[in-house]
Amino acid sequence: MVPVDDRKVARCRELADAIAADVQRFIDVHTTVGVERTVLRAYGVSGVNDEGVPLVNLVVDRYREAGLLDRGITHFLARALARGARSVQEAAEGLAYSSILDDDSTGPTREEEQLAIADATQAALDRIDLAREKREALKRVHAPGAAPLKYVIVATGNIHDDALQAKAAAFAGADIVAVIRATAQSLLDYVPEGATTEGYGGTFATQENFRIIRAAMDESTRNFGRYIHQTNYSSGLCMAEIAWIGAVEGLDMLLNDAMYGILFRDINMCRTFVDQYVSRRLIARAGIVINTGEDNYLTTADAIDKAHTVLASQFINEAFAFRAGLREEQLGLGHAYEIDPWIEDSFLIELAQAQLVRQIFPRHPIKWMPPTKHKTGDIFFAHVHEAMFNLVGVTTNQSIELLGMLSEAVHNPMLMDRYLSLKATRYVHSACKHLGDEITFKPDGRIARRAVQVLDEALAQLEEVAREGIWDAIGRGAFADVKRTRTGGKGYSGVLKKHAGYMNPLLDALEASP
Amino acid sequence: MVPVDDRKVARCRELADAIAADVQRFIDVHTTVGVERTVLRAYGVSGVNDEGVPLVNLVVDRYREAGLLDRGITHFLARALARGARSVQEAAEGLAYSSILDDDSTGPTREEEQLAIADATQAALDRIDLAREKREALKRVHAPGAAPLKYVIVATGNIHDDALQAKAAAFAGADIVAVIRATAQSLLDYVPEGATTEGYGGTFATQENFRIIRAAMDESTRNFGRYIHQTNYSSGLCMAEIAWIGAVEGLDMLLNDAMYGILFRDINMCRTFVDQYVSRRLIARAGIVINTGEDNYLTTADAIDKAHTVLASQFINEAFAFRAGLREEQLGLGHAYEIDPWIEDSFLIELAQAQLVRQIFPRHPIKWMPPTKHKTGDIFFAHVHEAMFNLVGVTTNQSIELLGMLSEAVHNPMLMDRYLSLKATRYVHSACKHLGDEITFKPDGRIARRAVQVLDEALAQLEEVAREGIWDAIGRGAFADVKRTRTGGKGYSGVLKKHAGYMNPLLDALEASP
């Protein structure tokens, strides 16, 4: 245990809540093209046109171009249903392709609309609940492994190789498998369709790809008698759509961060804030665990000087998540072992941070990322570096451990890299199983002092961010040493102020969820 | 810190002292061919005959065969000198080759003998002292690295490759370099001569080879501004001779154990006990640090069940060493990380042992050996396994750390293996530099309980050994699960009961050393 002043922690939470409240006022009166597409998907709209453009995009774009999207796409869908469309799909096709556009001038009353869409709304919620129940049932039969859960990525670009590699990982002891997304997918303003076999740096996140991996992991779960979690990325311009797909395809976790897209993909902040909110409403209902991305800060900023920005951001991410209905048990707050390994006592500094995070967020499934930035092509050294990371993980009882790969500085992990990493991690976790229970830190030693320092600095930063507001804070590079402006970045044109008559019964229902 | 009951420790020392006292009574009245050859070497006798047999062997064997060796070879050497031999060498050649054997019937008086040999005795002591002073002078200019000192082995079989590899090791951060001995050298009853280029499993220990490596390490010391220690093996049938060679060639350490040869080379125990005593008398004077071999026990016996035998043996080795005039600072007591890595909490068990040994022997330069027995050909895993070993080493402040090699289960270490090992060790030692200062162990936790258990078991074993005497204890397999008999094993015929007129002024002088 490191010394943690509860009053400081409480004050951090208070400040983070104020920061989130400010943004929430913006979120509540805005929607985005991504949110509207998500709603369509949730109602069951599917398919693509000849050029591969999803129907949900065609519909949403058409009504945005017509200046009507601010009423909510559900409004138009409901009108079409009220007017006799035989199904949601038919209604959506009409919205996309029919020669005349619904200009919202005459037609059904709001009550008629609501009646027309009510069943579809319930069906959408049922799909989420069903997927959740299915997952929970399987977990009851095959319990997950012990914490820290061992998380590995596969990233061949070809979903079939991914499935093979994912099963190999499960064989070798993985508890969580992520299929890394293709390099630029987060900047695509649509979700590709179908099983995909070409991607650079990863594989496209598509509904079919999610299914393929889910089936593979369910198979492994049964084979190895241990529940294997599946995860993917709900960040980028399709944050909410992917959250929906993940929710209904039985994903267990999603990378989902209130600010990652802003900082690391230069996505507009207004867009991201609205999208993250809606995505998290879905995630909350689905019982999915999110993984936040503060670990990334230390890839661009210094891991020692800027350690406190990770903690400050974790408080902010938490505040946003609470506002979207997530429970603490769903918050896999991220941090990382990115200190230069050649700094004296680097291990102690890391231990301090990991222990601090653990104590401040005791019920949260903390996500703990391995060294990446200081990795070089010396794979042997990298492997040792990771062992020390594993040791901190098991000693401070981190929940979700992304395993380091000895080839980190070389290529996306290969079958053998993952095998070696899992083997070494199993060893360290087992050999040091009760180390954390056995040791205490000197009350005023280097580790304790470092923990106090990081909390103090995080508190100071939160005071400052609360004073200026998150918009300006990001503007001056408060996180990850990256600066972004309120109206800059990708996807800003997809943000709309809600019309007084904005309709979104699905979101209403999610917001009313317990 | 682990709980250590000082009374139990005191009792262990008392028992070990009694065990050694019993053996010392035997030692005091015996000599061996090895001891006598050592004396000749010390007096400056050198050279080999046409078949490569050293002159010292020829002399000693001749007088042993004649049944006269029990008077001490010095007796005959002194007589030859008193009778007019112009030099020790000439005297020795006479003893070896002259057609008439000195049957000790008539001749110089004891006083004349003493007078004749006195200068040579002083010269022998001076050689040791000079080598020691030279070493100390170099160390004053170039201080050794920080503890744990990083110890690596080279073992190419060819002394010139060894020198190259030794320098490479120093370049990569080694503090101590050992040239491993050729596989069967310890069973040779003579010391080979000259620079050697063929050896299996290692390189012959010869005086010339020692010189070549010393020169290489002095060069590295100056190049890197860090004192590089040289070590070799003083075990086997030539224990005392090699101790002498090491003493005058400026070795810093010697593998030297009171019982290793008995247990692991099936060398007769009477022989070994006498030889170890004389070898240690030389070592004491030379200021050399010995490394004992208890680590080996865990290669044949189970590292968890038999951990206490290591501790018990350390007390015994210490008792023998004290009787030979060694100081605590010269006692590199050995132990090893040989626990099956796949046992849960294996790291904790090891931490307990290492900490216990550190506390019980606070002034001793503890020698800490890496995992070997459970290594497999998975070099990547082996590398991680060693990282955990390094961590225990730096945390519990071991003094001399033999570095593990990722290729342990494959071949004698190669250049790259040593490089990688040194690099990884530098990292762990630096990243965790003050870890030991920062943590305390739960007073009644797993680690503390394990430490108490090991000390208790060692005490019980010492009680038993003291009761039965070490001879019988070894007879029933008390150490390393190996059984040996008092008159069995190699080299027994080289043990002689001293005659009433036994003469050995060099040993007398060493025994009189402060």
Added chain:
Amino acid sequence: MSRKELIRAYGDRQNDGMVQMSFVLPIAPSARAREAAKVFAGEHGLRDPLVATMEACAEGYAFFVVYGRSTHAVDFAAIEVPEVSTRALSHDEIESIIKSDIQRKVVVVGACTGADAHTVGIDAILNYKGYGGDKGLESYKGFEAFNMGAQVENEQLAARARAVGADAILVSQVITQRDCHKENGKALVDLIKSQGWRDEVLLLFGGPRIDHKLALDLGFDAGFGPGTKPSDVAAFVVERVRARVQR
């Protein structure tokens, strides 16, 4: 003709050829699999291959570590690689060359192009902060540096460079999966060529898997790999720009 200088791998004894290999084969562990691994290693020219480990790393797949004595040698005397031929210059020397010989600001535009979002490398070169204590191009009075950041399309980059009259374009590529960095880099060169102003601008290529040779092959003027310092880049650019100005 130069003298041969054959070099071999070195493990234990000079020229013993010792190398280590690891790989996965799509077969489950067995005596036959072990033999297959030996044969496989042998095909690579390893004599006496020793299978140090064979482990099931997935169903139907085995992981192998093999040691063996490589029979191959390389004639080191015959190895030639183009090296970026600039002498190292200090910050002050660079400033003074610009001041006295170029007599105007040297303009550079940099970006991490295509789908690549790894800005740390290009930032290290351009931003004031620099890399490993060596300040970036922004810190030079004589440079005007524009850093367009990540995921910049070649078209945008070319347009911007032209607009500001860049002396040099700095392209960073970190992602290399299936050689996308090569395609991406070459596409920029081709674009600028097709626009007809290749001769007016220096093209620099950089990233962890880039070397000078590769960059030249792709049509750049220079390539910079891991560990590049901003001053290396600055020195190269000013020397070339000076030569141009003085021509």
Added chain:
Amino acid sequence: MSRKELIRAYGDRQNDGMVQMSFVLPIAPSARAREAAKVFAGEHGLRDPLVATMEACAEGYAFFVVYGRSTHAVDFAAIEVPEVSTRALSHDEIESIIKSDIQRKVVVVGACTGADAHTVGIDAILNYKGYGGDKGLESYKGFEAFNMGAQVENEQLAARARAVGADAILVSQVITQRDCHKENGKALVDLIKSQGWRDEVLLLFGGPRIDHKLALDLGFDAGFGPGTKPSDVAAFVVERVRARVQR
């Protein structure tokens, strides 16, 4: 003719051939050294070799890690290895075969020969305690096992085996530097042949670097490698002795 079954290394995508190599070359790190490492790797048949690291590991020596796509394939269908052909037998089955079919004690003599002092392996096979829960030959009523321990000369071993009328001699060799195990093993076979009683005795060879194929090549009847259980050895010996007795 059997169908070919070509296998390649697998990293990321089926048949991508990805392998990792590491080695030391007697040259200091430099751009030329990096290129030399690439060429060296290329000589082994690696396509697109990527030098992941190049580090000074000694003065004038560099350590390299290289990845590349191996162009080699192995026809798995063509791989044949002799395997010790005994079915696994339980302790009880073995005892009962001896009792009913051999009807006398089976005598074995084991040793670790030459300069080799690694007794753990032979002890694991012979001593009561056994290996990994599988009890050693001493634990069988039907076996009479003599364990001569370490550093036993071939002459001594042969003499002892003859003296006790051994059915089988068990030789362990752990040290393999410059193939001393092969020499040592072969010398024993030759000795017994020259003494004219090779046909009367089973010769078993074992150790971490021994396999059945090697043992056969050296003139032994069987070879046993890492992980051998005492019952594997017992089963082999009784089956062979039974066959002999029944002949």
